[in-house]
Amino acid sequence: MLTGTKLRAFRKSLLAWFRQFQRDLPWRRDRDAYRVWLSEIMLQQTRVAAVIPYYERFLEHFPTVSALAEAPTEEVLRFWSGLGYYSRARNLQRAAQQIVAKHAGEFPEDQENALALPGIGAYTAAAILSIAFDQGHAVLDGNVARVLARLFAIRGDLREPARWQRLQRSADELLERKAPGDWNQAMMELGATICTPRAPQCLLCPVAKHCAARKQGIQEEIPEKRKKRTPVSVTLAAAVFVNPQGDTVLLPPPRTGSEKVGADHVPTLVSKMWHFPTIAVTGDPRTELERHLKSECALDKKRSSSGMLSLVALGRVRHSVTYRQITICAFRIPVAKLPLLDGAKAVALNELASVPISNLTRKIGRAALA
DNA sequence: AATACGGGGGA
């Protein structure tokens, strides 16, 4: 707990540090709500360095809320392709449509309406309203939580709801109400650049003298490292058909709701984006994929039954989705004509980016080209 | 309350 003179000194030091040393980031050029919103959504669970190129391309293509609202969803996903957490992009566009319909195209300036938008929770609402409109909402994200936990030497799992609530109250008390936007960014900037998860740079910290963890020499022990779920290995077999023109076949994202996801959960593992025909396998990938293609895709109907399919093994592709470690055995399958799979689309193998795909599909495509 | 969701940067 910081009060009185010490609280004022803490605020002054951190704010001065931020104003002098903040990184020059694309979304800090102005405080336009749409830009702040877009950056905050992209930054959820995603590093600054990864976001920057996406942010600039996305903004160039969808310069306004209404441009985003009116665009085909496939187009929005294409510009998100590779960034991950694709529900963020779908929610972003739904929110844009909601803003056009209910708020005359302007991002709502009140917390209730902001929170009502898809993809916007407590953190993002506080971030946007404080940065764009200088409203007094304190943000609490992973960085701020870590800073506060060290500042007050709070042990234990920070994600425990009770502990998270306590951290939120601390953030609220510390908030510099004269400059909430800069203040929130300063707290996050400190966590991102100085008060890092490992090897915090206390010697460079503008508020080191206020830090309880540093006083006790336990800054490296906080926060308690989260218990990780035991990894599960999954093996997939993927079919990369290639016709003489260099086109391949991709399957569409699974339709949400109406259609039941296959028992093998393959659509989930390929991110609800366009993907190569893929199955989960337990035994020999080639055998199982061959059998699957013949039965499910009616490939043999028009061909001689001797199985003209030749599967050329490509290198194994590794990929991970949260706790799942996926190994994909990809096979290049030369064909005269691409098979007509249900809902499938023909795409040039060297231009997969013409449709929204995940990095898993991108990796397989690269392996097939090499 | 627990779980799902992608991917990459830095040690």
Next chain:
DNA sequence: TCCCCAGTATT
């Protein structure tokens, strides 16, 4: 290679 994420929605 492992660890840690600039969280939100769903069940």
